[in-house]
Amino acid sequence: MRQRNPYAFIPFSAGPRSCLGRKYAMLKMKILLSTILRKYRITSDVAYQNFSLLAEITLKRGDGFNIKIEPRKTASQTGDTISS
Numbered sequence: 001m002r003q004r005n006p007y008a009f010i011p012f013s014a015g016p017r018s019c020l021g022r023k024y025a026m027l028k029m030k031i032l033l034s035t036i037l038r039k040y041r042i043t044s045d046v047a048y049q050n051f052s053l054l055a056e057i058t059l060k061r062g063d064g065f066n067i068k069i070e071p072r073k074t075a076s077q078t079g080d081t082i083s084s
């Protein structure tokens with residue numbers, strides 16, 4: 001990663017006028033993503049090997065996002081406890 005060209009990933013642009021909020025935005029997106037994944041189970045009937053991908057400004061699914069989102073059961077609903 002240290003050897004990676006700084007222009008290899010440029011959603012926040014690059015150079016002296018690049019995005020000032022980059023670290024905050026990355027942190028916020030990771031918190032958002034981990035919160036969603038902790039609370040919901042996301043599945044798709046399409047196997048990932050069969051995803052059709054479109055490399056545009058951002059990487060997209062060519063056939064749309066046919067996904068199923070279900071709430072995960074919390075520890076209190078399953079009766080699970082943390083033991084030391």
Ligand code: HEM
Nearest residue numbers: 011012013014015016017018019020021022024025026029
């Ligand atoms: C996913 C979120 C974000 C993306 C993709 C993004 C992307 C960008 C891009 C492409 C630029 C233009 C850089 C250029 O002109 O070369 C920019 C500029 C800027 N962004 Fe962001 N940004 C994000 C979030 C944020 C946040 C959260 C803040 C503030 C807390 C922020 C503050 C700024 C500022 C102040 C500039 C102007 C920098 C300058 O002109 O010197 N951005 N951003």
